[in-house]
Amino acid sequence: xxxxDVHPASEPARxxxxxxxxxxxxxxxxxxxxxxxxxxxxxxAGAMETMKILVIGAGGLGCELLKNLALSGFKDIHVIxxxxxxxxxxxxxxxxxxxxxxxxxxxxxxKFVEKRVKGVKxxxxxxRIQDFDEDFYMQFQLVVCGLDSIEARRWINATLVNMVNExxxxxxxxxxxxxxxxxxxxxxxxxxxxxxxxxxxxDMHAPRAAVPLCTLAxxxxxxxxxxxxxxxxxxxxxxxxxxxxxxxxxxITWLYQKALLRAHEFNIPxxxxxxxxxxxxxxxxxxxxxNSVIAAACCNEVFKIASNCAPFLGYPDNxxxxxxxxxxxxxxxxxxxxxxxxxxxxxLARKLDVDPTWTLRELVxxxxxxxxxxxxxxxxxxxxxxxxxxxxxxLEEQTRPxxxxxxxxxxxxxxxxxxxxxxxxxxxxxxxxxxxKQSD
Amino acid sequence: MTEVVxxxxxxxxxxxxxxxxxxxxxxxxxxxxxxxxxxxxxILLVNSGAGTVGIETLKNLVLPGIGRFAIYDEAVVEEADxxxxxxxxxxxxxxxxxxxxxxxxxxxxPEGESTLEALLATSPIFTIIVFTYxxxxxxxxxxxxxxxxHKTPLVAIHSAGFYSYFQIQLPGAFPIxxxxxxxxATTDIRLLTPWPELSEFAKELTKDIDNLDxxxxxxxxxxxxxxxxxxxxxxxxxxxxxxxxxxxxxxxRLVQGATRTNNPEGGEExxxxxxxxxxxxxxxxxxxxxxxxxxxxxxxDPNEQMSGFWIIADxxxxxxxxxxxxxxxxxxxxxxxxxxxxxxxxxxxxxxxxQDAAEVLKTAQEIAPDRDIDAAEVELFCKNxxxxxxxxxxxxxxxxxxxxxxxxxxxxxxxxxxxxxAEVTMTPLSLLPIYLALQATGRVASASADExxxxxxxxxxxxxxxxxxxxxxxEVARAEGGELHNISALTGGMVAQEMIKIITxxxxxxxxxxxxxGISSRCxxxxx
Numbered sequence: 001x002x003x004x005d006v007h008p009a010s011e012p013a014r015x016x017x018x019x020x021x022x023x024x025x026x027x028x029x030x031x032x033x034x035x036x037x038x039x040x041x042x043x044x045a046g047a048m049e050t051m052k053i054l055v056i057g058a059g060g061l062g063c064e065l066l067k068n069l070a071l072s073g074f075k076d077i078h079v080i081x082x083x084x085x086x087x088x089x090x091x092x093x094x095x096x097x098x099x100x101x102x103x104x105x106x107x108x109x110x111k112f113v114e115k116r117v118k119g120v121k122x123x124x125x126x127x128r129i130q131d132f133d134e135d136f137y138m139q140f141q142l143v144v145c146g147l148d149s150i151e152a153r154r155w156i157n158a159t160l161v162n163m164v165n166e167x168x169x170x171x172x173x174x175x176x177x178x179x180x181x182x183x184x185x186x187x188x189x190x191x192x193x194x195x196x197x198x199x200x201x202x203d204m205h206a207p208r209a210a211v212p213l214c215t216l217a218x219x220x221x222x223x224x225x226x227x228x229x230x231x232x233x234x235x236x237x238x239x240x241x242x243x244x245x246x247x248x249x250x251x252i253t254w255l256y257q258k259a260l261l262r263a264h265e266f267n268i269p270x271x272x273x274x275x276x277x278x279x280x281x282x283x284x285x286x287x288x289x290x291n292s293v294i295a296a297a298c299c300n301e302v303f304k305i306a307s308n309c310a311p312f313l314g315y316p317d318n319x320x321x322x323x324x325x326x327x328x329x330x331x332x333x334x335x336x337x338x339x340x341x342x343x344x345x346x347x348l349a350r351k352l353d354v355d356p357t358w359t360l361r362e363l364v365x366x367x368x369x370x371x372x373x374x375x376x377x378x379x380x381x382x383x384x385x386x387x388x389x390x391x392x393x394x395l396e397e398q399t400r401p402x403x404x405x406x407x408x409x410x411x412x413x414x415x416x417x418x419x420x421x422x423x424x425x426x427x428x429x430x431x432x433x434x435x436x437k438q439s440d
Numbered sequence: 441m442t443e444v445v446x447x448x449x450x451x452x453x454x455x456x457x458x459x460x461x462x463x464x465x466x467x468x469x470x471x472x473x474x475x476x477x478x479x480x481x482x483i484l485l486v487n488s489g490a491g492t493v494g495i496e497t498l499k500n501l502v503l504p505g506i507g508r509f510a511i512y513d514e515a516v517v518e519e520a521d522x523x524x525x526x527x528x529x530x531x532x533x534x535x536x537x538x539x540x541x542x543x544x545x546x547x548x549x550p551e552g553e554s555t556l557e558a559l560l561a562t563s564p565i566f567t568i569i570v571f572t573y574x575x576x577x578x579x580x581x582x583x584x585x586x587x588x589x590h591k592t593p594l595v596a597i598h599s600a601g602f603y604s605y606f607q608i609q610l611p612g613a614f615p616i617x618x619x620x621x622x623x624x625a626t627t628d629i630r631l632l633t634p635w636p637e638l639s640e641f642a643k644e645l646t647k648d649i650d651n652l653d654x655x656x657x658x659x660x661x662x663x664x665x666x667x668x669x670x671x672x673x674x675x676x677x678x679x680x681x682x683x684x685x686x687x688x689x690x691x692x693r694l695v696q697g698a699t700r701t702n703n704p705e706g707g708e709e710x711x712x713x714x715x716x717x718x719x720x721x722x723x724x725x726x727x728x729x730x731x732x733x734x735x736x737x738x739x740x741d742p743n744e745q746m747s748g749f750w751i752i753a754d755x756x757x758x759x760x761x762x763x764x765x766x767x768x769x770x771x772x773x774x775x776x777x778x779x780x781x782x783x784x785x786x787x788x789x790x791x792x793x794x795q796d797a798a799e800v801l802k803t804a805q806e807i808a809p810d811r812d813i814d815a816a817e818v819e820l821f822c823k824n825x826x827x828x829x830x831x832x833x834x835x836x837x838x839x840x841x842x843x844x845x846x847x848x849x850x851x852x853x854x855x856x857x858x859x860x861x862a863e864v865t866m867t868p869l870s871l872l873p874i875y876l877a878l879q880a881t882g883r884v885a886s887a888s889a890d891e892x893x894x895x896x897x898x899x900x901x902x903x904x905x906x907x908x909x910x911x912x913x914x915e916v917a918r919a920e921g922g923e924l925h926n927i928s929a930l931t932g933g934m935v936a937q938e939m940i941k942i943i944t945x946x947x948x949x950x951x952x953x954x955x956x957x958g959i960s961s962r963c964x965x966x967x968x
Contacts, residue, residue, distance in 0.1 A: 018519035022490055022922035026601050031918045032911040033959050064929065067526050071925035088464045092503055094548055116529055118522070182469050183937055183947060187961070219659070221782040222774050249455055266779045273455060278468065285468040288503040289940065292496060292933030300602075300926040300958050310602060310959045321961045325937045326620060327948045333868075333962040 019118075020045070023073050027307045038308040048073045048306050054140040055079040056129055056156060058105040060286050061146025061178050063095045064295030066109055069144070070117040072303045078140070080125040080132075081106040086247070092288035129156055134163050137173065142305065144298055145177040148284065150205050150374070151424050153177060154344075157190065157198035158428040161345045164193045174314070176301050178294040182285040183325035187297035188336070189305075189314040192345065196319060196336040199344035204336075206371035223263060223270035227279045230258035246281045255280060290325065297321060343430035349417045352432040360388055360410060361403040367420065375422040375430070382410075382418050390423065407434075466504050474944035479507045481943045482564055486571035486579060487513040487538065489885070490923035492525045493599040494572040495541055496932025499527065501939060502548050510563060513538035524925050560586050568939055573598035573882045574921065587611060593942055597935055598878045601919030602958035603912070604931040605875050607968070608938060608950060612741060614831040615734060615749050617820055618946045621827045626720045627769045628826065629789070631666050632681050633725065637788055642667035645781070654703045661777035661785055662714035666722065669695050682722060692718040710776040725765040730829040735760075737830060748814060752821045753828075755803035759796070767796035767822035797822040831951045845899060848968055852876070852900055855966070859908070869908065871955040871964040876900065877912035886920040889913045915959075927958045934963075 017024070027048075028041040053074050055065050058081035069077055083105050085096045095112040096105070106124035114122050125132075129152060137143070137159060147153050157175060165171040175190040177198065190197050215221070216229045235244060240254050256276040263271040277283065304312035313319050313333070322332040341350040350372065354363060360380070367375040380387040387402055387410060389395040402410060412418075414436040419429045460467065467475060483506060487494040491513065498509060515521075515537040521528045525541070532540030560566075560582065569583055569592055580596075587594045591611035598605055630638070645660055646668035652660075673682060673691055682691040692715055699711035727735070735757045739745040759767055770793025772786050797819045804813045821828070855870035862869050880895035881887050887895070892913040896903040903909045934954060941949040956963040 019523040021520040022524045022924065025920050025922040026918060026924055029918055031601075032914045068926050068929055071524060071526060087458070087461045090462050090503075091464075091466055091505070094499060094503055097547065116526060118530065215776075219777070219779050219782075221777065221779055253455060267783050268779070274460075274464070274467075277456075277464075283465070283468065286465040287469065287500075287937075287940075289500040289933045289936035292500050292936065293930050294933075296926045296928075296930035296933065297961060300924070300930065300961070303924070303926060304959075313961050318961070325934070325941075325947070326622070328950045328965050329934060329938075329954050329963060330965070331962045333960065 020073065023071075027073065027303075027309045029309075031310060033310055035308065035311065040308075044307045044309065045073065049075045051141045051306055052076045052078065052139055053302065054137070054143045055146065056143065056152070057081055057146040057148075058095075058109040058124075059083065059089065059146065059148065060092045060288075060291040061180065061295045061298075062105070063093045063109055064291050065144055065146050065178075065299060066095070066113045066122065067117075068296055068299035069302065070113050070120045070122070072299055074302075074306070075120050076123075077120065078123045078125065079106045079110055080127065080129055081109075082126060082128045092286060092291055094288065134159065137163060138171070140173060141170075142302055143173055143175045144302055145175065146295060146298070147177075147179070150202075153198050154202070154374075155425055157192075158344045158425050160190075161192045161197055161199075162428070174305055176298045176305075178298040180284075180286060180290045180294050182287070183290055185290050185294035185323045186321060187294055187301065187313075187323070188320045189301050189312065190319070191314050194338075195315055196338040197342060197345045200339040200342040200346075201320070201336055202374060203371045207369065207374060210369065220262065220266055220268060223259070223268055223272075223275055224279050226259040226263040226266070226268055226271055227255065227276050229262055230255045230276075231280050234258045234262075252277050252280065290323075293323060293325075297323070343420075343432070344428055349431035349433040351435050352418075353435050353437060354407060355437045356408045356412070356414075357406055359404055359406055363407065364388060364403065373420075373430070373432075375420060376424065378420045378422050380418055380420050382412060382416065387418070463505065470940070470944045470946050474940075474946050475505065477944045478940065479505055481506050481567040482508040483510070483939075484560075484563070484566045484569045485509065485511045485513075486569065486575070486583065487511055487541075488515070488572050488576075489574050489921060490524055490599075490928075491515060491521065491537060491541075491572065492923045492925060493597050493604065493928035493931050493935075494570060495525055495527050495545070496929045497570060497597070497935045497939070498541075498545060498932075499548065500933055500936030502545055504940070508564070510566075511538040511542055513541070524923055524928075526925075565590050566592050567943060568593045568595065570595045570597065570935065570939070572596075573878070574884055575882065577883060595935060595939065597931060598882065599923050599928045599931050600878060600881065600916055600921060601924060602927060603874045603878055603916060603919075603956065604927055604958075605878055605953060605955040606931060606935050606938075607953045608942070609952065610832040610942075612744055612832070613737060614942070614949070615753070616829050616831065616941075616945055616948055617749070617817075617824050619730075619824060619827045619829050620947050621824075625827070627771055627773070628725060628766065629663060629721055629772065630725075630765070630768065631663070631670065631721050632723070633765060634667060635792055637792070638663075639667065641785065641788055643671075654700065657700055658703065658705070658708045658710060659776060659778050659781070660710055661781060662710055662717055662775050663772070663785060665695065665698075665711065665714040666717065669698065670722070681724075683724065688719055688722060691722065713775055727760065727766075728826045730827065731756075731766070731825060733830045734828055746808065746811070748811075748817050749821075751804050751808045751811065751813060752800065752818055754807050755800045755818075756821060756825055758803050759800050766825045767800055768793045769823050769826065770794070771823075793822065829948050831949055844968070848899060851966060851968055856906065868960075868962060868964075871957050871962075872966065873906070873909040873912040874916075874957055875953065875955045875966075875968075876903070876909060877916040880913070881916060881921065884921075887917060889917040892916055924958070927956070930958070931956060 027044050030036060030039055051074060053069055055062055055077060058079050062081060066079060084102055085100045085105055087101055089096055095109045100108045104126040106126050110122035110124040114120060145153060145156065160173050160175055163171055172192060178187045179185055211225060211228055216225055216232060220226050220229060241251055245251050256273050259271045259276055301312050304310050318333045318335050320334055320336045324330045340346045341348040343350055364378055367373045367378045377390045379389045386399060388399045412434060414434060416434050418432050418434060420432060421429050463475060483501060485494045485498050517528055517532040517535055517537050517540050527541045527544040571583060583594055586592060593611060594609040596607045642664040645664045649668060670681060682688045696715050699708050701707055734753050770790050772789050800822055801813060801815055801818045804818060852872055855872045859870050876896045877892050880892040893904045896909060938949050941947045950965045951967050953968045954963055954965045
């Protein structure tokens with residue numbers, strides 16, 4: 001207790017100095033790689049303390065992000081997560097205990113870190129990111145994402161890009177995004193409108209190819225085919241419960257049983273409860289160690305951007321770090337180029353290969369599976385007319401007949417630009433330029 | 441018949457247990473066998489310096505359920521620990537750091553036990569030991585001795601400022617069978633050396649291929665398609681298979697040409713699959729480099745030779761010599777086919793795989809008649825034979841004899857030479873300067889850039905003339921032995937991944953040093 005006796009609590013400045021000793025050695029003194037023009041050792045601690053940082057997601061990455069930011073000198077942190085704690089989180093989400101199961105992640109995580117790291121304020125928001133508007137997001141200087149859904153990433157990316165006002169310096173909010181799967185992961189830095197954005201990089205997260213319906217319906221071969229059959233076909237036919245809750249063990253058990261019967265019918269081995277759950281919920285394996293790597297890589301960039309005490313990923317060079325730990329350790333840190341035809345941050349329409357003999361329905365459905373689009377509920381407008389609207393109901397009904405017309409019948413031409421909106425990305429209109437397949 | 445029985449008595453639906461639910465996301469990576477290995481592991485952390493990187497490592501091992509751990513740490517908690525280490529709180533000020541950290545880490549997973557300040561002599565044998573720099577010389581030599589005596593892997597970590605590295609020392613050759621190859625890795629399906637049952641099956645399906653109706657033709661499994669057209673090819677090529685790249689392209693064109701396009705779909709998915717599979721699967725079996733290393737490995741330790749792995753490896757080697765191919769892995773990729781036909785095909789492969797494994801087992805028993813060879817271990821080996829990997833294969837005559845310093849000197853010379861051409865070859869610059877600068881402070885809390893350079897000059901005399909080494913030395917001096925929490929958390933994550941791989945004997949660990957640069961955000965693995 002010697003140190004406490006010599007420096008009692010009435011000398012807070014002294015304590016803070018000691019408390020931040022490790023951090024200050026680096027952030028208050030320039031190193032050989034520090035850019036002297038943007039660095040100020042005296043101002044850095046104060047500047048970081050007043051910065052507002054937003055963390056999106058309080059799960060595997062989120063818990064790590066909050067801990068890391070709190071120990072990096074930030075004092076005003078907000079966290080958004082709509083989820084509650086599940087027992088399967090406890091193998092890695094280290095801010096949660098058995099007794100927290102069922103409580104909101106954001107709330108429990110915030111309380112825990114505030115208690116452990118003195119002087120840090122963490123404001124939890126138990127809701128969806130879509131529940132806030134641009135005014136809310138405008139208050140932050142930096143946004144860090146630890147999400148498992150590509151859709152949420154695209155939404156916040158589009159929102160932050162849209163918020164950029166060239167005349168207002170404070171409208172540029174750097175976005176630092178992390179993601180993991182098993183022993184692998186990635187960390188990337190996005191400077192909205194300046195560097196490649198999440199939409200530019202969308203094809204790096206191509207959705208897994210869906211099993212054709214006819215395979216499920218008539219020629220299953222794999223245990224996954226039996227499970228998908230139970231999930232997609234049997235459930236709809238029998239409707240055992242009003243709606244499918246993928247977190248309800250009773251519902252999963254029903255699917256498991258159905259899948260098992262089908263597997264026996266075709267002599268297909270390998271259907272288990274765990275596989276059923278994995279396929280239906282699209283479970284991605286996750287461990288503490290990988291979250292630790294990726295979240296820290298993200299926060300290291302946040303720290304460098306906020307303090308300028310060392311060069312950060314982003315402009316003008318590398319902006320993306322890929323990490324793989326399956327076979328030895330391998331990182332690939334590179335520059336992902338911004339795309340001029342990015343529907344979110346580019347100004348050119350993106351080329352879209354289509355067949356003029358397609359019906360509009362086929363075009364609408366194709367948006368979900370195209371790696372470069374991944375839009376599940378698209379509404380489509382041509383330059384001078386509305387082709388199809390998903391909502392409101394009256395407009396949907398009015399435009400529905402178009403679905404069965406071919407693109408040619410609708411008067412669309414090669415090279416024509418169309419605008420596509422999707423409720424998942426309220427503010428954005430994706431621009432595409434039709435490129436007709438040459439008929440042979 | 442089975443289906444009737446199954447319908448009458450539905451299977452016992454055992455939902456997941458509490459533990460399976462808690463560990464679900466990791467069991468999908470290393471299964472129950474890996475989990476059992478973790479739960480029986482006993483880890484020692486010898487902590488020093490700022491102490492964060494060791495604790496972050498431990499956190500990532502306690503969470504997935506490591507069996508036991510002990511922390512040895514001479515430090516007493518002070519104010520600065522609170523600002524960098526998450527597992528210390530104010531109530532710990534003035535207490536031994538090991539005690540404070542143990543209490544807060546144990547909250548994470550109350551299922552683990554811990555021994556406080558365990559001493560090497562009184563604790564149960566440690567599975568693996570981690571220590572952090574700066575470390576006292578008498579400690580490291582004590583650990584080296586223990587490692588040698590008990591064959592315990594030793595991990596050293598050093599984290600300072602934006603830099604870190606860690607180094608794994610394995611007590612001997614470390615073979616891994618369950619390497620988890622990428623899903624895209626191809627498995628041998630023996631298209632060029634089919635066994636009679638497979639040939640018969642394919643022949644039966646394709647005997648009247650041109651007169652099959654569109655549905656049947658469009659549901660021939662691609663394995664049967666390729667076997668059929670290979671047969672045809674051999675008839676017109678004096679009995680030999682397509683072997684050169686040019687021939688394979690020509691063969692591919694043959695298969696492509698056999699696709700029906702006058703059907704309602706205007707093409708056939710199964711033929712598309714066949715065409716796509718030609719270059720990857722119409723290949724003569726060869727010995728993969730990982731397994732070759734195993735076959736050619738010379739044992740320095742006679743006990744090592746009598747372990748299950750090496751006996752089975754010997755038996756597989758015999759199999760390979762006799763059959764000119766590896767035991768069949770037994771899995772068939774998914775392919776467009778009627779359910780019944782696909783299942784039949786799958787069973788033909790499985791049956792052959794079981795036969796091959798039985799032959800290997802028999803040979804293994806002949807090699808070591810007084811040992812109980814585990815049939816499941818043989819099966820796993822046969823299934824993964826093409827992906828088996830040997831780490832740290834220095835055995836006996838290897839470079840273990842040359843001193844570490846000599847080896848280091850050679851590697852440094854090579855790396856610095858590569859750097860000269862880095863711009864032309866577009867390769868990233870070597871991170872060895874970081875390793876050198878950190879290593880120079882391995883025994884002291886902090887040092888000036890000049891002191892670091894002087895220390896590095898003992899191994900690399902021209903150190904102070906090298907700009908990159910000078911910069912690294914300055915950067916390390918800047919930290920004064922201080923850790924950045926982010927760098928330590930990141931390094932702790934990497935180390936934990938590696939320790940999990942070593943404990944579970946799954947996936948492939950590094951060989952043997954990993955250096956991280958938090959400024960350019962990348963790492964490099966190098967054998968030192």
